Amino acid sequence: MLKKNIIWLVLVVIGLQNSVIAQQKIRLNDNWEFLKQDLGGIWEAVRPVGAGNPESVPLWQKVSLPHCVNAEDSVDPDMNYYQGPSWYRTLIEVKNPYQTGRTLLHFEGAGQKTDVYIYQTKVGSHVGGYDEFTVDITDAVAAFQKTDVYQKQFKGKIPLSIRTDNSRDLELIPSDLSDFNLYGGIYRYLNLVYKPALSVDKVFALATVDKDGKNASLNVKARFYNPKSASNAEVELKLISPSGKVINTQKKQIQLTGKDLEIANIKVAKAELWSTDKPTLYTVELNVKTADGVDQHQEKIGFRHFEFVEKGPFLLNGKRLLLQGTHRHEDHAGVAAAMTDEMMRTEMKMMKDMGVNFIRLGHYQQSRTILNLCDSLGMVVWEEIPWCRGGLGGDVYKQQARRMLTNMIEQHYNHPSIIIWGLGNENDWPGDFPEFDKEKIRVFMKELHDLSHALDPTRKTAIRRCDFCKDIVDVYSPSIWAGWYRGIYTEYKQVSEEEFKKVKHFLHVEWGGDGHARRHSENPDNALRKVKTGVGADERAGDASLIGGASRVSKDGDWSESYIVNLVDWHLKEQETMPWLTGTAQWPFKDFSTPVRPDNPVPYMNQKGVVERDFTKKEVFYVYQSYWTKKPMVHIYGHTWPVRWGAAGEEKMIKVFSNCDEAELFVNGKSQGVKKRNSQDFPAAGLRWNVAPNAGKNHVKVIAKKGKTVLEDEITFEYETRQWGAPAKLEVRKIAEENGKATIEVKLKDANGVTCLDSRNWVRFSLAGDGELIDNQGTSTGSRYVQFYNGRALISVKTNGGKNTIAVKSEGVPSELLTL
Known part of the structure; x- marks a missing residue:
């Protein structure tokens, strides 16, 4: 059964007299069954499995881990996402190489409440969807192996059943008022772990260095898992350099007191510093030896010094670092929270490619994979607990918050990337x-x-948006959404300076706005004329609503990528003129699902991402690159804008985003001249040309230069000079088919056949036949109910090699069918 499982740390046997190091961690990914409802009791999960009992209801489905209960329903446009109990079951083989060892289940995260059973015995529970936890199944396994059922019914395997529950609960954090889903399921990796009778539970490696890097030291403490109450052990600690050389070894005998024990205090000569440009990592290895075996534990650490200057900027290793940040939710098309390591690596590398050096992990402790990537890629981190919205509950609520803060700090203590522990949000x-x-x-x-400072006095505390608590924490972020929820984007710098003066340490996290991917505008700033200025830029109750209240871009704007590009372009050019600024973090890197936005152009999606929920880049990604990266890049705005419009002979602005020194634009083969980049020349840092396109097809090419590097980019677009009237009909066609997947495009047209390029109407797709509609993805091209982008919409179908008919419906016009 375990053939497909990934061996995370393979079995190692080292010749030691009467001892072995045999540390094994096996990911339990395959051969799971899942039930999206509750059971009457644990017996229903473990009674004859696979025996063909016709009365064995309800039906289970086969799944792999990680798995999220709400992989699709979180963005289903026609229903609320499921909140309730679900079950997982499998059979495992237990082959602990330690004669007196412990067998553990290590959960990297499951939501939101979890109960664990070996056969019919409940062996552990956990409350909280985001911190790690471990369940010792040793005794329950041993007891079950003594029963007749073990061999007769289960053929030498162990039945493991897990109940997860994301039901609404006011005494649970985060609140269901939060602008994200409280997912259910085993949506992070689950590991089967073998340990000797005495093992390392946690290592706390405090790496310190002064700002000039001359005096570095390492203090190591350890906590042990000691269920058999061993009294002493031998420990060996090794400090391994970034190049793999052992530079310090400490050996000692320890007396196990039940408390955290200091293992070593080491001076490190000429420490190589960790930074965002050069994320240098050392390794701390701790070997613990008893007569029962040797347990080996490794941690990556880094030496860095950081400082928030009072009323000033952020310093890393004594030098100013402007924090160029983003945010992350654990959410992805088709899987929701159940992102694989590969997906997470892709996401974090995309952030780094965009120029990110800072990330706020909103709004909960995230996967260990993400923190490891922040360490290795060079991103400083604000990580927080999910005390988010709703107010303050009672004793159960408070105890969960304390426990999750403790777990987050202890579980992620050694990551050099982390500089802030977040205590709450809104x-x-x-x-x-x-x-x-x-x-x-x-x-x-x-x-x-x-509590945070008692557990970790070396890092700062922070919250976002709770003005009546801003004097309590070390770093504060007010609400500043200039040009989206309040005010206009040109007020950003003024509002930021006003807020900066109110606190000792200011850091602006959450800014930006929603952009419906593939929607573009010839006059994106039009809504700003309606917006009142001089009233601040904070978000307030009801601002996310698309109806009622004061004029604001979030309600009255066109939600185009064109507008978001202008807003971001202005913010980034201003940040270069704010020497006191610690930094900012735009909200968020990727579109994510939320239950409180059913009426957005992609229902149930927060669309403020730089990329869509499936990693498809929006145009604004390249705006960030042009300001934040050093590797030469160039991008013409409009790769997803196939048709522009206007009067014949009317000049249109063509923007190029690049970090190159200069660029030359060619339209239909004719040079439009060379422009020099100047970040303060808004928009597009001066790389813009006013051009009168030809009616019909146009070809645009740019050649950019940075030193000896020469880069090119090109696009084509149609220019529509005809005026369109009221929507009158739909035109649907297949535009591509590859590997059994057909791409369908629908256009909304007037009575004369002209596409209604400014349409914000809704369109609904449905399918009859042998295939499957690829929907519930939470993307502009992966939702069966979506707003048009410039009078068109796309969706894909798995044809399954059969006959299929697509139905397309939009209110006020006749429906259309397309047979594939």
Whole structure:
């Protein structure tokens, strides 16, 4: 059964007299069954499995881990996502190489409440969807192996059943008022772990260095898992350099007291510093030896010094670093929270390619894979617990918050990338409880602040958007959404300076706006004329709604990529003129699912991402690259804008985003001249040309130069000079087919056959036949119900080699059918 499982750390046998190192960690990915409902009891999960019992209901489906209960329904346009209990079951083989060892299940994350069973015995529970936890199954396995059922019914395998539950619960954080889904399932990796009788539970490796890098030291403490109450052990600690050389070894006998023990305190000569440009990592290896075996534990660490200058910038290793940041939710098309290592690596590398050096992990502890990637790629991190919106609950609620803060800090203590522990988000947002007492929230925030510093005095605490608590934490981020929820984007710098003066340490996280991918505009700033200025730039209750309230771009704008490009372009050019700024983090890197936005152009999606939910880049990705990266790049705005429009002979602006020194534009083979890049020349840093396109097809090419490097980019577009009237008909056709997948395009046209290029109407796709509609992806091309982008919409179909008919419907016009 375990043939396909990944051996995370293979079995190692080292010749030691009467001892072995045999540490094994096996990912339990395959051969799972899943049930999206509750059972009457554990017996229903473990009664004769696969025996063909016709009365064995309900039906289970085969899945692999990681798996999210809400992989598709979180973005289903016609229903709310499922919140409730679900079950997983499998059979495992237990072959612990240690004669007196412990067999553990290590959960990297499961949501939101988890119960674990070996056969009918409950062996552990956990509350909290984002921190890691371990369940010792040794005794339950041993007891089950003594039963007749073990051999007769289960043929020497162990039945493992797991119940997850993401039901609504006011005494659970995060709140269901949060702008993200509280997913259910085993959506991070689950590992079967073999350990000797005494093993390392956690290592706390405190690597410190002064700002000039001359005095570095390493203090190592350890916590042990010791269920058999061993009294002593021999430990060996090795510090391994980035090049793989052992540079320090410490050996000692320890007395096991049940408390964290100091293992070593080491001075490190000429330490190589960790930075965002050169993320240098050392390895701490701890070997613990008893008569029962040797347990080996490794941690990556880094030496770095950081400082938030009071009323000033951020320093890393004594030098100013402008934090160029983004945010991340654990969410992806088709799998929701169940992202694989490969997906996570792709996402983080894309961020680095965009120029990101800082990330806020919103709004919960995230996968260890992500933190490892932040360490190795060079991104400083703000990581936080999910005390998010709703107010403050009772004792159960508070205890969960304390526990999750403790777990987050202890589990991610050694990551050099982390500089901030976040204590909460939007804690000024009431709604879950009849009482909303600001003073009680302040008292609990102060408790969490003190707890954070007691657990880790080396890092800062922070919150975002709770002004009545801003004096409690070390670093504060107010709400500034200039040009989206309030005000216009040219007010960004002024509003930021005003907020900066109110706190000792200012860091602006969350800014930007929603862009419906593939929607573009010839007049994107039109909505700004309606927006009142001088009223601040903070988001307020109801601002995310598309109806009611004061004029604001989030409600009255066109939600085009064109507008978001202008907003971001302005923010980035201004940030270069703010020497006091620690940095910012745009919200977020990738579009993500949320239950509180059913009416967005892609239903149930927050569309503020730089990329879509499936990693498809939006145009704004290249704006960030042009400001934040050093590797030469050039990009003409409009790769996803096939048709522009206007009067015959009317000049249109063509923008080029590049970090090159100069660029020359060619339209239909004719040079439009050379422009020099100047970041303060808005828009597009001066790389813009006003050109009168030809009616019909146009070809645009740019040649950019940076030193001896020469780069090119090109696009084509149609220029529509005809005026269109009211929508009158749909035109649907297949535009591509490859590897059994057909791509369907629908256009909304007037009575004369002219595409309604500014349409924001809705369109619905459905399918009859042998195939499958590729929908519930949460993307502009992967939703069966979506707003048009410039009068068109796309969707794909798995044909399965059979007959299929696509139906396309949009209110007010006749429906259309297309047979494939």
